[in-house]
Amino acid sequence: MAEESAGEFIAGIYAEAWSRIVATMIRFTGGDWNLAEDCAQDAFAQALRTWPQDGVPRQPLAWLTTAARNRAIDRMRRATRDAVKARAWAAWEQRHEPPAYRSDAEIPDERLELMFTCCHPALNLDAQVALTLRSLAGLSTAQIARAFLVPERTMGQRIFRAKQKIAHAVIPLRVPPAHLLPERLPGVLHVLYLLFNEGYGAAGDREALSREAIRLARVLVALMPDEPEALGMLALMLLHDARRPARFDADGELVTLEDQDRSRWDRDLIAEGGAVLERALRRRRAGPFQIQAAIAACHATAPYARQTDWPQIVALYGRLARVAPSPVVELNRAVAISMARSPEAALPLVEAIAESGRLEGYYLLHATRADLLRRCGRAEEADACLRSALALAPTDAERRLLSRRLAAH
Incomplete structure (x- = not known):
């Protein structure tokens, strides 16, 4: 097998099987997470060295698990001087097959x-x-x-x-x-x-993480149908994912919620998310995920940005702040207040969060301050905040968005 094709094959196995191998090794090493991860990584490195020349084994996962296991045994032998432990690891070595992942729960x-x-x-x-x-x-x-x-x-x-x-x-x-x-x-x-x-925060291959999370959330809801927070989390994911088609334009540039083309939102996902949320709320045990899903539903069901029910969102953020207080919740509530009332009403709240230092490294704090300052007519201060946000933005798409705002100002 060519080195390039072998590398791609191994990368695919890594994405699919890494968690299984690490979990097996955690058990095998008696809960030594560092050793488990190191040995799993060594097994993949060994595969990259040998598979291009020797070919992919008939059972790649078993090969990798065995390689990781043998590496763990070698390291344990060198590290231990305790006779009891040495005998225990010798007993492990006697096993011909790597430990299988066995389930005791349904x-x-x-x-x-x-x-x-x-x-x-x-x-x-x-x-x-x-x-x-x-x-x-x-x-x-x-x-x-x-x-x-x-x-x-x-x-x-x-x-x-x-x-x-x-x-x-x-x-x-x-x-x-x-x-x-x-x-x-x-x-x-x-x-x-x-x-x-x-x-969700990225385009391209990383979208697979969101799809897998939604798949697992569906499995979880089927497993625990009476847990309202599991339902609330699934509803929240579905309502957010419904907006995915409009989050980036044809050039791959990030589009803010206010400027998104709502005709591109997935109405089937919105309907499903709303129905799941109703199932959760009927249990009358509203938790953080259900409240966040209710906020997402307010956005998803508004036909136009200007028709969003901002007073209701302010109220929901107030409830969320009581159930799961955090500076991010306070920041989002301030944004909602700026839309429901005025930027002047929200700015002192954001300034208080900034002065507390709790979100100093969070770029959206600075971007929010910039927006409120601009809307209050304080352009020079707004530009300074935008530059701070630009320096902290974690992705290229977010940096380009902030750069366009700065240029427009």
Whole structure:
């Protein structure tokens, strides 16, 4: 097989099977996340070296799992001096087949099962989500840090500490029985939604992340049909995804919600998202995902931007702030107030968030300040804020959008 075609084949396996191999190795190494990831990475590196010359093995996944397992055994042998551990690893080595991924719960999808396995309640919610995104979803530390609005170094330290806690506290990583799934649901919901957002914020190949998140959300709703927050998250994804066709123009430039061609929105997805949201709200246990879905529904059902029910959105953000307070929620509420009332009413709220320093590295804080200052007639200050936003924007599309605004000013 040619080196280029072998590389493409391996890249496809990496996208499909990385999470399964890492999960198997986490079990095999007794919960050593770093060793599990290192050995899985070594197996793929070995495949890149040998498959172009020797050909792709008949069972690529089994080959990679075995290679990772053998690498782990080699490293364990070198690292351990404890006779008991040495005998334990020798016993592992006696096995002819790599450990299979076995399920003890009735979760009808292996990837969803792995997420429930990794979202262990002994870890705090942020640690559960970050670890699962890093090890099972394949997101980089930088991508996860951006989702959490923290520096990459900070997120790297959090992931490291979470792995250390698993190792030192000997936290078992096994598929939870059905009656324990609800306590792990919040972590799984956040993993799926951040995975969706990672794909929603980009065009091209990354869109597959959003499609996979929606697929898994549907499986989750079928598995736990009486959990309103699972329904709310699926509704939120569907309502956002309905706007995807209008988010970029023919030249690949980002189009803001206000300027999108609403005739291009997917009305079937909007109808489905609205129906799912109604199912959730009928249970009368409104949580953060349901409230966010209700906000998305206000946007999705308005035929024109100027007919958006901004007072209702202000009220919903107020409720969201009580249920799940955060500076991002406060910022979005201020934007809604600027539309429902005036920019002058919203600007002090945004200035207070800026002065608190809680969102200093968040480019949308500076972009929002720029918009409000411009609408208040303070053009010079608005341009300074736009330059700050431009310096912090995470993608080329967002930087080009801000550059066009700056040029227009």
